Amino acid sequence: MNSITIQPAASVRGEIAVPGDKSISHRSIMLGAIANGVTTVRGFLRGEDNMSTMHAFRAMGVDINDDGETIRITGRGLHGLQEPGDVLDCGNSGTTIRLITGLLSGQSFFSVVTGDQYLRKRPMKRVVEPLSRMGARIAGRNGGTLAPLAITGGGLKGIDYHSPVSSAQIKSSLMLAGLYAEGETTVTEPSLSRDHSERMFRYFGASLKVNPNGVTVRGGVELTAQDVTVPGDISSAAFFLVAALITPNSELLIKNVGVNPSRTGVIDILKAMGGDIQLIDERDVSGEPVADLLVRSSRLKGIAISGSVVPRAIDEFPAICIAAARAEGVTTVRDAKELRVKETDRITAMAVNLGKVGITVTECEDGMDITGSDRLLGGTVDSSGDHRIAMSMSVAALVATGPITVTDIGCVATSFPTFFPLLEKVAAK
Numbered sequence: 001m002n003s004i005t006i007q008p009a010a011s012v013r014g015e016i017a018v019p020g021d022k023s024i025s026h027r028s029i030m031l032g033a034i035a036n037g038v039t040t041v042r043g044f045l046r047g048e049d050n051m052s053t054m055h056a057f058r059a060m061g062v063d064i065n066d067d068g069e070t071i072r073i074t075g076r077g078l079h080g081l082q083e084p085g086d087v088l089d090c091g092n093s094g095t096t097i098r099l100i101t102g103l104l105s106g107q108s109f110f111s112v113v114t115g116d117q118y119l120r121k122r123p124m125k126r127v128v129e130p131l132s133r134m135g136a137r138i139a140g141r142n143g144g145t146l147a148p149l150a151i152t153g154g155g156l157k158g159i160d161y162h163s164p165v166s167s168a169q170i171k172s173s174l175m176l177a178g179l180y181a182e183g184e185t186t187v188t189e190p191s192l193s194r195d196h197s198e199r200m201f202r203y204f205g206a207s208l209k210v211n212p213n214g215v216t217v218r219g220g221v222e223l224t225a226q227d228v229t230v231p232g233d234i235s236s237a238a239f240f241l242v243a244a245l246i247t248p249n250s251e252l253l254i255k256n257v258g259v260n261p262s263r264t265g266v267i268d269i270l271k272a273m274g275g276d277i278q279l280i281d282e283r284d285v286s287g288e289p290v291a292d293l294l295v296r297s298s299r300l301k302g303i304a305i306s307g308s309v310v311p312r313a314i315d316e317f318p319a320i321c322i323a324a325a326r327a328e329g330v331t332t333v334r335d336a337k338e339l340r341v342k343e344t345d346r347i348t349a350m351a352v353n354l355g356k357v358g359i360t361v362t363e364c365e366d367g368m369d370i371t372g373s374d375r376l377l378g379g380t381v382d383s384s385g386d387h388r389i390a391m392s393m394s395v396a397a398l399v400a401t402g403p404i405t406v407t408d409i410g411c412v413a414t415s416f417p418t419f420f421p422l423l424e425k426v427a428a429k
Ligand code: S3P
Pocket: 022, 023, 024, 095, 166, 167, 168, 169, 170, 172, 193, 194, 314, 315, 338
């Protein structure tokens, strides 16, 4: 189990670009695979999660070529996927398994999906139940609620589904199934989760209607291959935003970051805490808003976080916890129960790890209270096999009174293989 020791830093300065957006990279392979023609993808994230998606589609007969710069996917059309000869291993990737289960529900063949020890503990009923209502036959462990899942697809009918949680994975899974269903499939959610699927479906020519809290997809419409340029991942940029905000004498320019409003909750939250973050040169790339982010050291204050901003910042809470740990006063997080079913239980993992470095965190069922301090101690913390826990505790080390050792850091490769070299580049001793 490998570990890293991070030293406190004097500043975080320079100009960086973060790797491509994970959510958009997954979707580019999936839609490219079932479109007609050759889709090109630039800026693709070659993290382990996205490679799981790529391997799964190759296993279904899709020709995907990577020359190191551009990914070329020769689409097989809506009905051209082949029955995979073996189990599809989704690794650690919740997006791969949940989205692909929707897509496989529409196929007239048999398939089995599984993942690593963490993914096999994550809830799948949230997609299995509505997909079964559409007509898919899905069996799995624990009454069909845990992977491995065995899917016999085909013969779907559109449904009108109100999801009890705001989740882009549930929404996208049903949208992909909806492409194969008779009639229309509508998904609504309590408040908007990331809308990359809606944008990319439209970009590839799907028939869909979007309204304030839902989307309707019409089945049977063929997609057309496109050229996709993937922007930098705001979830990866978030670690560097927090690093520059909390470290004195810092000024960092993060180029080419996706700033889709359904993802910018982290910017809104950090600004409300007093963070100096500017969006520069806002532009549109392949149907997604993009900007450069300029961030400077700031005095942060604790705030209350709840409601519709939570799904807009869902992956950034580990990083936000580090900002809160350095803020003046208490930061409260509520309506964030979903954090308990991510790669690990992120409420408990952050409470335990921050506790180890001297920060008081009180957990509640759907969130936590973090009491900020200007004394964050050195020590040893563990990632719990979760990439975002590993990266956020590494950022905390920059302002600690002594070095912090983070154990089990291999998981960082799932989303951000170049994180540590990039941190090393901008953090001055
Ligand atoms: C994702 C959706 C989110 C997010 C995950 C990526 C996606 O999950 O946490 O990292 O690409 O659709 P939920 O839909 O479960 O909130």
